[in-house]
Amino acid sequence: MTERRKRFAIETLPGFTAIAIAAFVMLYLPIVTLVAYSFNGGSSVAVWGGFSLHWYEVASQNAAVQGAAARSFIIAASAAAIATTAATMAALGTTRRGKFTGQTFIYLMINQPLMVPEIVTAVALLIFFASIKVATGYSGLGYLILAHSAFCIPFAYLPIRARLEGMDGAMEIAAADLYANPWQVFRRVTLPLLMPGVAAGAMLAFVISLDDVVITEFVKSAGQDTLPTYMLGQLRRAVTPEVNAISTALLGMTVILLTAFFLLSKKRD
Amino acid sequence: MGIGTEEGRKKHQARSGWLLSLPALVLLLVGASGPLVIVAVYSFLKPGEYSGVQWIFSLEAWFKVLLEKDIFDGTISLADAHLAIFWRSAKLSLLTTAVTLVLGLPTAWFIATRPARSRALWLFLITIPFWTNLLIRTFAIMEVIRNEGILNTALLALGLIETPIQILYSGTAVLIGMTYVYLPLMVLPLFAAIDRFDFRLIEAGYDLYASRWQVLRRVILPIIRPGIVAGSILVFVPSLGAYVTPRVLGGGKNMMIGNFIELQFGQGRNWPLGASLSMVLLLIVVVALLIYVRTAPQEDRHD
Amino acid sequence: MKKILLATVAILATASFANAGDTLNLYNWGNYTNPDLLAKFAAETGITVTVTDYDSNSSALAKVEAGGSGFDLVVPSANYVPVFVAKGLLQPLDHARLANIGNIAPEWVDVPWDNGRAHTVPWQWGTTGVAVNTSVYSGDPNTSDIFLNPPAELVGKVNVVPEMADVMAMAIMHEGGVPCTEDLTVLKRVRDLLVAAKPKWRSMDYGMTEKMSNNDVPASVNWNGSTMRIRANNPAVVYGYPREGYPVWMDSIGILSDAKNVDEAYKFLDFIMVPENAAMISSFARYANGISGSDAFMPEAMKTAPEIVVPAEFLSAGQFLPTCSASAAALQTAIWTELMK
Numbered sequence: 001m002t003e004r005r006k007r008f009a010i011e012t013l014p015g016f017t018a019i020a021i022a023a024f025v026m027l028y029l030p031i032v033t034l035v036a037y038s039f040n041g042g043s044s045v046a047v048w049g050g051f052s053l054h055w056y057e058v059a060s061q062n063a064a065v066q067g068a069a070a071r072s073f074i075i076a077a078s079a080a081a082i083a084t085t086a087a088t089m090a091a092l093g094t095t096r097r098g099k100f101t102g103q104t105f106i107y108l109m110i111n112q113p114l115m116v117p118e119i120v121t122a123v124a125l126l127i128f129f130a131s132i133k134v135a136t137g138y139s140g141l142g143y144l145i146l147a148h149s150a151f152c153i154p155f156a157y158l159p160i161r162a163r164l165e166g167m168d169g170a171m172e173i174a175a176a177d178l179y180a181n182p183w184q185v186f187r188r189v190t191l192p193l194l195m196p197g198v199a200a201g202a203m204l205a206f207v208i209s210l211d212d213v214v215i216t217e218f219v220k221s222a223g224q225d226t227l228p229t230y231m232l233g234q235l236r237r238a239v240t241p242e243v244n245a246i247s248t249a250l251l252g253m254t255v256i257l258l259t260a261f262f263l264l265s266k267k268r269d
Numbered sequence: 270m271g272i273g274t275e276e277g278r279k280k281h282q283a284r285s286g287w288l289l290s291l292p293a294l295v296l297l298l299v300g301a302s303g304p305l306v307i308v309a310v311y312s313f314l315k316p317g318e319y320s321g322v323q324w325i326f327s328l329e330a331w332f333k334v335l336l337e338k339d340i341f342d343g344t345i346s347l348a349d350a351h352l353a354i355f356w357r358s359a360k361l362s363l364l365t366t367a368v369t370l371v372l373g374l375p376t377a378w379f380i381a382t383r384p385a386r387s388r389a390l391w392l393f394l395i396t397i398p399f400w401t402n403l404l405i406r407t408f409a410i411m412e413v414i415r416n417e418g419i420l421n422t423a424l425l426a427l428g429l430i431e432t433p434i435q436i437l438y439s440g441t442a443v444l445i446g447m448t449y450v451y452l453p454l455m456v457l458p459l460f461a462a463i464d465r466f467d468f469r470l471i472e473a474g475y476d477l478y479a480s481r482w483q484v485l486r487r488v489i490l491p492i493i494r495p496g497i498v499a500g501s502i503l504v505f506v507p508s509l510g511a512y513v514t515p516r517v518l519g520g521g522k523n524m525m526i527g528n529f530i531e532l533q534f535g536q537g538r539n540w541p542l543g544a545s546l547s548m549v550l551l552l553i554v555v556v557a558l559l560i561y562v563r564t565a566p567q568e569d570r571h572d
Numbered sequence: 573m574k575k576i577l578l579a580t581v582a583i584l585a586t587a588s589f590a591n592a593g594d595t596l597n598l599y600n601w602g603n604y605t606n607p608d609l610l611a612k613f614a615a616e617t618g619i620t621v622t623v624t625d626y627d628s629n630s631s632a633l634a635k636v637e638a639g640g641s642g643f644d645l646v647v648p649s650a651n652y653v654p655v656f657v658a659k660g661l662l663q664p665l666d667h668a669r670l671a672n673i674g675n676i677a678p679e680w681v682d683v684p685w686d687n688g689r690a691h692t693v694p695w696q697w698g699t700t701g702v703a704v705n706t707s708v709y710s711g712d713p714n715t716s717d718i719f720l721n722p723p724a725e726l727v728g729k730v731n732v733v734p735e736m737a738d739v740m741a742m743a744i745m746h747e748g749g750v751p752c753t754e755d756l757t758v759l760k761r762v763r764d765l766l767v768a769a770k771p772k773w774r775s776m777d778y779g780m781t782e783k784m785s786n787n788d789v790p791a792s793v794n795w796n797g798s799t800m801r802i803r804a805n806n807p808a809v810v811y812g813y814p815r816e817g818y819p820v821w822m823d824s825i826g827i828l829s830d831a832k833n834v835d836e837a838y839k840f841l842d843f844i845m846v847p848e849n850a851a852m853i854s855s856f857a858r859y860a861n862g863i864s865g866s867d868a869f870m871p872e873a874m875k876t877a878p879e880i881v882v883p884a885e886f887l888s889a890g891q892f893l894p895t896c897s898a899s900a901a902a903l904q905t906a907i908w909t910e911l912m913k
Contacts (some may be wrong), residue, residue: 009548014481021381024371028408033419037412046353063434067622086293100283106290113301115512119527123534126305126638127311127544133640150300154291204400211402214512222597223622223640228325228404233602233625235408235517245484247405254401262393318898321637341760350913416788435729437788438775488671520775521734529913535631536736537909 034250038244055245065246067223068230075141075216075226076209079148080156084202086149087156088194095164113151121151122218129219139221146208147219155208158227163197196264203261207254305551312545322540330541334549351529351546358526361440362508365447366501369455372448373500377459381466389432399453410446411437414518438520446514451507455500458463462496502561506554526550585614589877596621596836599632599643601779603798604696606856613843619836627778636661636828644831645840647695650685650822651737653771654895662691662826667839672845680822680862687897693841694826694862696797696853699882699890700738701821702812703780703799708790713812714886716746719793720769727772731783731792734776736908738819739766739793741893743819752896756904770911784809800879811879813886820890829846850878 038056043051059065087110094106113121129143167190175189176182191198213228220229227250234243311329314322337348398406413420414436421433436442442554470492474484490497512527519525523533526546533543574677598605601624610621624643626632629652635641637659648656654872656662667689676694686692704713709725714898717723719730720743732739741751743766749758774789781798783789785805799811825844827837843849850861851869860880871891874880882890 016378017373019372023376023452023456024394026372026449027395030406030413030449031398031401033412034405034409063271064623082296086296090290090293093286097286098279100279102283102287102386106286106294109294109297109302110290112297115506115554115558116301117527117550118304119510119512119530120305120308120551121301122512123530123543123547124308125300126534127307127540128304130638130640133642137640139640139642145912146296146300150296153297156590157293166491207400211400211404213402213404221640222599223595224642225624228402231404231408232513232517235404235411238378243408247402247408250402251405255397258393258397258400317637340903340910350910352911384910417786435774438777520731522770522773522775524912532912534632535823536628536734537912538630538634538905539909559675 001249012182031251034244035248037241038248040241040244048248055241056249059242059245059249062242064230065224065227065242068225068227071224072140072210072226072228075148076206078145079152079209080206082145082149083152083205084156084160084198087153087201088160088198089154091157091160091164092190095161096167096169110201111154114154116152118214122215125215126218133221141224142228143219143221144216147215148212151212151215152205152208156205159204160194160197163194163200167193173197176202200261200264203257203264207257210250210253307501308544308547312541316539316541316542327541330539330545333539333542333544351539354524354526354529355549357440357523358509361444361447361525362505364444364513365451365508366455366504368444369447369452369504370497370501373452373455373459374497376452377456377463377496380456380460381463395453395456395460399457403450405515406450407517409516410449414442414445437518438522440523442518442521443515443525446518447508447511450514451504454503454507458499458503459493461497462493462499466492498561498564502557506557509553509557510550530567544569574790583780594836596645596833596840598623598840599636599641599646600625600819601625601647602778604647604857609844609849609852609856612849612852613840617836617839618874619839621840630736634662639830641828641830642832643828644833644837647823647825648692649737650683650824650895651895653685653692653824653826656826657691661829663829663831663834664690665827665841666838670842672842674867675845675847675850675863677864678860683822685723691788691820692826693845694834695823695825695844696857696859696861697822698796698859699813700735700742700793700795700821701814702801703792703794703802703809704785704812705784705787705790705806707808713810714815715812716742716816716818717769718791718812718814719773720746720765722772722791723834724768726743726791729774729790730772731775731777731780731789732773733778733780733793733795734912736904737871737893739820740904740908741819741891742756742793743824744813744815746814749895751819751891752900754897754900756807759907763910766907766911776912787792795859796879798860800874801834803879813882813889815886815889817889817891818886820892827911828864 037048039051039053040049041054042050090106090110094103125147126142126243133139133143171193172185172189175185180254182189211228212226213232216226217229217232220226225233227246231246234240312323313326313328315325315327315329317323333348334344334351335348337350338345364543365530376395380395381387383391412418415421416433416435416437419438420436421430424430426431436445466489471484472490479487509525510527511525512531515523515525515528519528529537530543530546530550533539533546537543595702596619598621600623604625605623610623614620615730622706626635627715632646632648633652633655636643636646636656646656646662646837653662670693673689673693676689680694680697681689683689702713702718703715704718704726706713708729709718709723711723711725718726719732722730740762744751744758745760747758747761747765749755749762753759777783780789780794781801782803784792784794784799787806794811802809802878825841827834827841831837836863845863847863847865848869850866851871852862854861854866854874855871858874858877858880
């Protein structure tokens with residue numbers, strides 16, 4: 001009897017389960033409401049007017065939303081590709097080799113976007129890019145892609161590095177023993193083994209880029225709204241279920257990518 | 270090449286390490302770190318008439334961070350308004366950290382004590398909001414606390430209140446929003462710490478006649494302290510620089526330092542002040558991180 | 573999804589052929605541009621207009637002055653037009669390229685802020701007053717005390733739109749001064765008044781057209797056209813003309829000096845000076861425009877609306893906001909910054 005009482009006490013500290021359940025409800029209730037009301041037939045966000053896909057139709061026919069969605073995807077795909085390539089190289093350069101001078105500096109640089117408040121980076125990029133825009137006359141999507149690539153690097157780097165650290169060097173040594181040149185070793189052995197990490201890194205980078213608000217808001221030029229900055233603009237005035245519909249679509253995208261990410265990282269075991 | 274000698278191998282590794290990291294470093298230098306230097310430079314210039322800067326050295330912006338001159342009688346006093354904004358930001362961030370800790374510790378504990386199979390699912394459930402757009406989550410909270418939102422509608426329908434409770438556009442709204450937005454950042458490191466926790470230690474504690482409270486305070490807390498510190502830093506740092514949540518939920522009056530910095534680049538028309546305030550914010554964050562770095566290894570030594 | 577893909581292709585196409593050709597970037601106040609007007613323009617000329625919103629004259633100025641914004645057209649208020657011009661941000665208009673320039677109503681041609689319309693043409697004009705939800709406060713709305721000394725029912729509930737020039741002018745007129753006063757005793761009273769009033773405000777935010785329509789905000793400093801739109805959704809809301817004095821303003825549209833699509837911009841300016849098209853601008857945002865002959869195309873409701881037709885007793889209280897001298901502007905900014913903290 002005493003034994004059972006103790007076990008119970010170990011597993012659940014008083015009130016912990018209740019608070020935990022409350023926290024989960026608190027986390028999901030607003031999201032569920034948001035998703036539910038995106039299917040609201042009525043035009044109010046508070047009154048239920050029956051199930052309908054009306055607001056998805058409205059959103060998908062809105063030229064501003066179409067443009068913003070397309071831009072979001074272009075930026076996220078480019079930034080994820082650039083950041084993942086750079087991060088893979090950096091991970092190869094900083095993992096599985098002896099400590100070398102400047103390694104700490106490289107770590108610090110790579111993790112810098114995680115440490116500096118986003119608003120400070122945003123302000124810095126606003127000033128910096130504005131002067132480049134004036135000097136070169138170019139005001140295309142390049143600035144946003146560059147900024148996004150930079151802050152996506154740490155997110156791409158972490159899973160790649162984790163994968164690399166868990167990898168056994170024996171295969172590569174064996175390949176080298178069989179007269180494969182370093183490029184062949186990389187292309188035929190290291191990269192395939194590293195692929196789940198690279199894919200996971202790319203997905204995180206894509207999601208992070210897709211969701212960015214602050215830096216995009218400060219860096220964007222004329223007509224360069226992404227879905228999140230378009231929503232931010234809308235939120236300040238009209239709160240129509242159209243915003244719910246866009247949110248739900250973005251949310252779905254994130255959940256799909258995350259699920260894929262988890263399945264990929266599971267493959268590691 | 271010199272490979273073969275220990276010295277040469279090291280040199281080669283350092284060189285190729287740097288070369289491989291170069292693209293990432295260049296991207297980060299141009300797209301993130303480098304521009305911070307410009308902000309530092311701007312903080313020592315004079316503001317332009319409407320916006321921008323004049324290239325004249327001035328300490329005015331730094332002076333203005335702490336002190337202010339009365340526009341009518343010219344008396345100089347402490348810039349209590351700036352301090353008030355810093356204080357509001359610090360207070361809201363600390364409160365957010367505290368509330369997320371109170372909610373997050375039981376949640377992390379709950380997840381860590383689930384059987385292995387369902388644990389992954391619970392963890393996934395915590396991770397989804399973590400990766401979900403911050404703006405969407407802020408918006409979701411707004412829908413809940415609006416005057417005609419679900420909370421007020423439900424309370425009105427239940428007859429508990431007669432007029433809607435005004436939560437939106439208040440400090441409370443910003444606190445609720447930030448707690449909601451940053452909770453996963455607290456739960457994840459706490460979970461990592463608890464997950465590694467050896468539950469036999471609790472049994473040992475009970476065997477030595479410790480009360481529940483004593484076990485929590487003397488056994489559990491010291492061991493999961495690194496998780497608490499990491500979670501607190503992870504919540505505190507972004508809260509301090511929060512921009513979206515106070516902007517959407519604070520109604521332009523309950524500004525936090527991030528919004529006040531933005532204001533200087535728009536309506537406030539004082540880029541140098543915005544730059545110096547950014548530097549102050551950065552400094553606070555660096556200090557918080559240093560405290561974390563200095564406490565972390567000590568924790569390791571305890572193990 | 574298919575549409576998004578098509579849009580992606582379209583953006584990639586325009587991105588690779590750098591000279592954008594048939595597009596135009598309009599930088600305008602939020603919720604101010606009639607989408608039907610742009611559709612009509614696209615149908616007539618094949619030019620697609622992209623609108624980006626701003627919510628205050630000063631943020632528009634800051635973004636444009638920072639450089640490289642990529643905008644072609646901007647719509648500053650009268651008191652900001654001279655600032656844009658002085659900074660060389662607006663290019664002089666070649667009237668020979670504007671066939672409809674003669675449609676500007678005579679009283680809006682030789683205006684003090686842009687004599688002879690050298691840089692801008694009218695977009696819309698209106699007044700700044702207060703919007704009050706009578707179900708929350710049923711007293712007299714025709715006073716700036718609504719936000720400067722809020723009645724008990726509105727304490728902690730009133731919103732103030734953070735447009736410096738309007739709010740400062742209303743506060744100055746409330747204290748018996750003239751809009752661009754440099755009288756320090758008046759300004760000191762103004763500052764004390766505003767600082768004392770601020771704790772009684774709920775928010776300092778934009779977007780009242782929606783927020784007052786859906787009862788999130790019961791009273792606010794607001795513009796007349798926006799209030800007319802609110803009344804259409806929420807009949808309890810009335811517009812008050814502060815008898816202590818209220819600002820009259822006009823927003824005018826001009827071509828930016830670094831505009832890339834100048835030809836398209838001229839076409840757009842000419843297009844909006846056609847009376848029928850000017851009426852389309854008004855029928856959306858519910859403000860008057862400055863184009864002769866547009867009355868014939870105006871929505872019936874606007875011809876009698878109390879928000880648009882100023883009642884005779886309040887006519888004299890309205891004052892057109894001039895551009896303040898640099899020193900007066902500096903004093904106002906200092907007070908405003910103190911208030912925004």
